[in-house]
Amino acid sequence: MRPTIAVTLLALSACGPATPVDGLPGGTLVIGGDVEVEVSIAETPEARSRGLMGVARMDPDVGMVFLQEEPARIHFWMKDTLIPLSIAFWGPDRRIATILDMELCRTNPCPTYDPEVDWVGALEVNQGFFEEHGVEEGDAVRLER
Numbered sequence: 001m002r003p004t005i006a007v008t009l010l011a012l013s014a015c016g017p018a019t020p021v022d023g024l025p026g027g028t029l030v031i032g033g034d035v036e037v038e039v040s041i042a043e044t045p046e047a048r049s050r051g052l053m054g055v056a057r058m059d060p061d062v063g064m065v066f067l068q069e070e071p072a073r074i075h076f077w078m079k080d081t082l083i084p085l086s087i088a089f090w091g092p093d094r095r096i097a098t099i100l101d102m103e104l105c106r107t108n109p110c111p112t113y114d115p116e117v118d119w120v121g122a123l124e125v126n127q128g129f130f131e132e133h134g135v136e137e138g139d140a141v142r143l144e145r
Helices: 003-014 045-050
Strands: 026-031 035-042 064-074 087-088 094-104 119-126 141-144
Touching: 026 064, 035 045, 035 119, 119 141
Parallel strands: 035 064
Antiparallel strands: 026 035, 026 141, 064 119, 087 094, 087 119
């Protein structure tokens, strides 16, 4: 390998995981005190509606956080989402209330995923992330911007 290519690859790997959606605010979601996820933050209705549609790949410790000002029971769906995802919902107490796995859907009608709770925040990550990291319902979450 030529030295310039090796240096470029090393520099890219040192940058850490990228957030999945450019142009959105970013942060770190800490779960249970020791699990960290670099996130894009969907704060606007447009960003929440678009979500991870069209994202073909995410690094292992990267995801998207959806925030609402008031608790509400809103369903998710996977229309035009290219990777299988897991999602955790939390309420005003900042504790995970529900974790769901969601499957790809390319044709209508797509199933919806109901958290069965009012929530103020949700985290989408690669499917299996929560199980791999021992994240469970009841774990506390903290968003650092």
